[in-house]
Amino acid sequence: MLGLSPYESPLSLWLRKMGLAGPQAKRAEMEWGNRLEPVVADKFFEGDGRWPWGIGTPATYTHPDRPWQAASPDRFISYSATVAEQADAILEVKTSPYGEGFGIPGTDEIPVYYRCQVLWYLSTLGLSTAHIAVLIGGYDYREYKIELNQQALEDIDTLIVEGSAFIASMKGNRRPNIDSHDQTYQVLREQHPDITAGEDIDLGTPLGFDYLMTKDDLTAAEKKHKIIRSQVIDAMGNANYGTWLGERIVRRQAKGVDGLPFLASTRKDPRERIHPSIQGAKA
Helix, strand or coil, X not given: CCCCCCCCCHHHHHHHHCCCCXXXXXXXXXXXXHHHHHXXXXXXXXXXXXXXXXXXXXXXXXXXXXXXXXXXXXXXXXXXXXXXXXXXXXXXXXXXXXXXXXXXXXXXXXXXXXXXXXXXXXXXXXXXEEEEEEEECCCEEEEEEEECCHHHHHHHHHHHHHHXXXXXXXXXXXXXXXXXXXXXXXXXXXXXXXXXXXXXXXCCCCHHHHHHHHHHHHHHHHHHHHHHHHXXXXXHCCCXXXXXXXXXXXXXXXXCCCCCEEEEECCCCHHHHHCHHHHHHHC
């Protein structure tokens, strides 16, 4: 609903909630995330001095005053060795191929969309602590922790305001604006799966003009970026990171059949800038 998630846009979510679009197709990363969840959870709870209770696989819970605010945590945690029924915190399990957005283990530096999810769950359940266990690249295990400090409480207020506005838009049948999110384009493609052969529709101005101009601009920008990309990887040599004004803006990493390095941006997702309070909390 915030436009922060890479997996859903405000419009695609709205259409699904309104029954105007079907559920997302299952992706391989979702399947393997589900398969690996119990394995990563077991890792979190093992070892001396660990809290002994990971209470089942919880169901879905709703806020007592806001029935539209729901939470489905992966595990509840009890800090007591004798009272397994008392939930003191939640555990969220994640998997990530490259670890984008995950910072120093033990901190609260997680991707902003996961931060929103965890804060939403804590608000729904009336709890104050969340542990996040993540497996990166199939072997790099890390743990993070989020607690309800002042910044987190302010972020929750933002989430509730936005959530309430989203529910109101559904009741008022006010569709969110079309944005640049990939899921927006995907869900709109699904709205009209058939093609009426030979039929024309006048796009009018400025839509038709904008399509032609932005397409031409995009082609020129892509060509220029390819040149710059080659210049950057040439300048970097064997270095892992490329910096600008002291900030790491690009890194060389390798994957695939040939294993040759390619460039990946280290800049935060620009969608994070939509809500400065949430971005600031993560920073």
